[in-house]
Amino acid sequence: MAESGTLARGTAGRRMSPGVEKSKSVEFDRELLRIALLDNEPQRLTTEEFRELLMTAVMSGASDITLQSDQQPRPEINGVLYRGMQRPLSPTEVNQILVEVYGGANGPTQINGGNVLDFSYELNLPTGEKQRFRVNATGIYGRDGSGVELTLRALPRRTPDxxxxxxxxxxxxxxxxxxxxxxxxxxxxxxxxxxxxxxxxxxxxxxxxxxxxxxxxxxxxxxxxxxxxxxxxxxxxxxxxxxxxxxxxxxxxxxxxxxxxxxxxxxxxxxxxxxxxxxxxxxxxxxxxxxxxxxxxxxxxxxxxxxxxxxxxxxxxxxxxxxxxxxxxxxxxxxxxxxxxxxxxxxxxxxxxxxxxxxxxxxxxxxxxxxxxxxxxxxxxxxxxxxxxSLSEVCARKFIDGEISKEWAFRLGGLAAIGGKF
Structure with a gap:
C-alpha cells in the first residue's frame, strides 16, 4: 500500500483520510449473505480502496468487519455475517492492511512473534468527524502456515446515552x-x-x-x-x-x-x-x-x-x-x-x-x-x-412483545419460561 497509515492514526488533524469520500451505504442480499463493498474489485487493494471498503461496511450497518488471509472480508450486520467481496484477500494484502491500521511496519513482525495486538484505528471523514475502530490482530493458520486475522469493531461517532x-x-x-x-x-x-x-x-x-x-x-x-x-x-x-x-x-x-x-x-x-x-x-x-x-x-x-x-x-x-x-x-x-x-x-x-x-x-x-x-x-x-x-423471563417478554424471533427465544430459554406455548 502506498501510504504509511499515520494519517489514519489521527496525527494529521482534520484532513480527510483519502478513500473515505467514495464510501456509501449499499444494499445487502439477506438470502445469499452477500454485500458488494466495492463497485469494482481490484486485483490488489490499495490503502484508499481499503478505507472505502471499510467505511462502506460501516455506512451499510456493519458493527464488525473480519479480515483474514485467503478469505473474503466478512462484515457483520445485525448479528449476521456477509461476504463482502467475490475474491479472497491475499496474505500480502492483509499484512499491508495491518501495517495501515497499526500505524507501523512492525505490525506483521509482532504477529509473527506470537503477540496479540489490541489497538484503535481512526479515519478522518469528509464531514470533519472521526470514525474510530477497536482492532484486534491475531495470528492464525494460513496457506503457508502463518496468517493474520483482523477484527475491526466500528465505534459510534456519538457517545452512547x-x-x-x-x-x-x-x-x-x-x-x-x-x-x-x-x-x-x-x-x-x-x-x-x-x-x-x-x-x-x-x-x-x-x-x-x-x-x-x-x-x-x-x-x-x-x-x-x-x-x-x-x-x-x-x-x-x-x-x-x-x-x-x-x-x-x-x-x-x-x-x-x-x-x-x-x-x-x-x-x-x-x-x-x-x-x-x-x-x-x-x-x-x-x-x-x-x-x-x-x-x-x-x-x-x-x-x-x-x-x-x-x-x-x-x-x-x-x-x-x-x-x-x-x-x-x-x-x-x-x-x-x-x-x-x-x-x-x-x-x-x-x-x-x-x-x-x-x-x-x-x-x-x-x-x-x-x-x-x-x-x-x-x-x-x-x-x-x-x-x-432472569435471562429466560426477559427473553420471553421480548418474544411476546414481538421484539425477537421464536428462534432466539428458544435459544435463550424464553419459550420454557412461558411453558413452551408457542
Missing amino acids: LAMVRVDRDMVDAMAPREGIVVISGATGSGKSTTMAAMTRYHLEESVHPVKIVDIQAPIEYTFRDVMSRVEGSSSTIGQSEVGRHVHSFAEGVHSALRRKPHIINVGEARDFETISASLEASLTGHLVYTTTHAGQCATAIRRLLSTFPGNEREARAYDLVTALRFLMVQHLVPSADGKGRVPIREYLRFTDRVRAHLLSIPTTDWSGAVTEMVEGRILADDPDGMRA
Whole structure:
C-alpha cells in the first residue's frame, strides 16, 4: 500500500483520510449473505480502496468487519455475517492492511512473534468527524502456515446515552450507587463497553453532583469528546488511560487512580487476580468501580470472578467481593424480529443487604447456585430492596412483545419460561 497509515492514526488533524469520500451505504442480499463493498474489485487493494471498503461496511450497518488471509472480508450486520467481496484477500494484502491500521511496519513482525495486538484505528471523514475502530490482530493458520486475522469493531461517532442502550430509570439508579462495584458481563460483541460508556456519559452530564472519573481501557473505545467539548452543564471531568500505551496493566491503572482522588473508576475488563484485587481495594475505600467480564449468566459471572482467587485467599477475597458488589448484569444482543437491528436482553441482580447476608451464610462453592435461585426469584423474592430478572423471563417478554424471533427465544430459554406455548 502506498501510504504509511499515520494519517489514519489521527496525527494529521482534520484532513480527510483519502478513500473515505467514495464510501456509501449499499444494499445487502439477506438470502445469499452477500454485500458488494466495492463497485469494482481490484486485483490488489490499495490503502484508499481499503478505507472505502471499510467505511462502506460501516455506512451499510456493519458493527464488525473480519479480515483474514485467503478469505473474503466478512462484515457483520445485525448479528449476521456477509461476504463482502467475490475474491479472497491475499496474505500480502492483509499484512499491508495491518501495517495501515497499526500505524507501523512492525505490525506483521509482532504477529509473527506470537503477540496479540489490541489497538484503535481512526479515519478522518469528509464531514470533519472521526470514525474510530477497536482492532484486534491475531495470528492464525494460513496457506503457508502463518496468517493474520483482523477484527475491526466500528465505534459510534456519538457517545452512547442511556436511551440508545435502552437502560431505564430503575436500572440507572441500581447501577449508580455511591460506592462499590458494578459488573457488566457478556460475550464479545454483546455491548458491554457501550453500556458502560452510556453510564459514564450519565455521570459526566450530572450537573448536581459533578464527578472525577478515571477510565482505564484496552484500547480506548469512546473518547467522550462530544460530551466534554460542551462548555455548558456539568463540571465533571474524565481522564483516560490506555493499557499498553499509558499504563502497563489494568491493575497498575487502578493503583494509579487511587492517588488521583477520583469518585469513579472504570476498569475495562476484570480478567485476572491483580485487576480484581485492585478493583476491590478501590471499591472498599469508598470509590465506585465499573468493570466488565465475560460470562453468559449472572451465576457464571460470579463463578468466573471467584475462580481468579488463589485457593489460600479465596474465602477472604470472596468476602470482599460480595461486600463490594452492588449490581451484576449480563447482557446479550439478539437480532430483532424484523432483522433491522438488535435488542439487548439483560439478566441482573441487585446485591442488597439480604443478598449479601444469604451468600455469606453458605459456602462459596454454593454461591453460583444461590445466585441462579435469586435471579429466578426462587429465594429472596420478597426482598423490599431487591431487583432481579432472569435471562429466560426477559427473553420471553421480548418474544411476546414481538421484539425477537421464536428462534432466539428458544435459544435463550424464553419459550420454557412461558411453558413452551408457542
